């Protein structure tokens with residue numbers, strides 16, 4: 521539903537999630553200077569506007585089944601004020617105009633900057649045909665885990681194709697990108713080894729490290745001198761065990777990238793192996809879609825690359841590529857998600873393969889250029905309005921810094937009411953006072969879409985700031 525901003529009491533109604541056709545947004549000139557703000561939200565408690573989920577994460581007590589009641593109340597209170605941005609569903613394909621509905625029935629219909637289909641391949645006719653063909657040829661499900669008959673000819677073609685594109689000898693598929701990062705580290709690392717990760721490394725990488733060893737340390741984000749300090753400290757007491765250094769191609773919460781050449785050089789000095797998770801940049805950015813590894817010319821030097829299909833390959837799944845036959849075999853045999861989780865379905869394989877073909881073609885280059893132009897235009901537009909887009913690289917994810925959590929939560933509600941689907945990144949996913957919008961651009965977005973998103977965001981943020989300045 522659309523919320524009537526003049527009402528101070530919000531009625532929550534649950535709508536049935538059904539397919540609907542999205543209407544066209546008004547053109548960006550029509551966005552007013554300020555959006556009306558519901559007083560009830562501006563005056564809401566700190567719990568609604570400021571408290572983050574960490575507050576409830578470590579609740580203790582014997583009553584395992586009910587002890588999370590305060591967390592549930594907090595979540596419901598936030599939903600009641602229209603500032604609970606999680607667990608929404610799309611009721612349309614992931615096109616640039618779409619409809620998303622929250623669990624509370626609030627409906628946002630309009631511009632879609634809230635999904636990770638960076639190259640707009642999820643609606644590509646060739647991708648749909650490939651899905652249908654894979655379904656016809658092999659059925660809807662894999663026979664089991666890869667080790668237990670779960671492969672088919674598409675699996676081999678896909679893992680070989682990924683390895684070939686990145687210039688590696690061996691590829692291995694995983695059920696998800698999360699499983700690729702987790703499973704690779706968890707299986708390769710023994711309890712005496714060390715894992716040194718960028719402080720902002722993805723959850724999958726951290727959990728993989730924790731599952732492998734207690735020797736896990738974090739260096740400051742993108743800071744190669746901090747990495748050096750950690751490596752020096754480890755090698756001064758342990759010259760017998762392996763060190764794995766883990767970073768990402770592009771960190772999507774911040775849209776930034778490490779100096780990978782220097783990072784690799786530092787690792788070599790201390791006999792450390794380098795693994796890069798390219799979930800967000802591979803396929804969608806860089807020369808020939810090779811992401812930061814291609815852009816920085818370090819593909820030949822990096823040891824292990826893991827990635828995900830969920831951003832640019834129009835399906836779910838993950839992969840590892842390596843030059844070492846023994847690494848591949850070890851991860852195949854001992855990686856938890858390899859041995860104990862079913863393999864990718866034929867439809868996922870067919871889609872990822874067709875996406876890979878497009879990504880490697882002239883059309884892929886065109887799509888990368890389009891999404892880059894959209895991201896650049898949004899960045900410039902927001903900068904013109906005095907808003908800060910974070911990051912040191914241009915990629916489909918555009919983090920727009922708000923700072924204050926309460927301003928971000930209210931602004932998120934306002935953008936939803938005014939036809940913009942996008943994601944909020946708030947603490948604890950990001951540091952306190954660094955709340956931000958996380959716009960996700962797609963190749964099919966137009967220059968006018970970019971201008972509209974700038975207008976809506978700018979108006980929403982200013983309206984939220986004004987509302988809180990009146991409350992104080």
Ligand SMILES: Cc1ncc(COP(=O)(O)O)c(C=O)c1O
Nearest residue numbers: 696697698722797799828830837
């Ligand atoms: C760096 C990184 N690795 C892995 C993943 C997980 O990928 P998937 O959602 O495909 O499991 C993500 C998800 O956003 C990510 O950012």
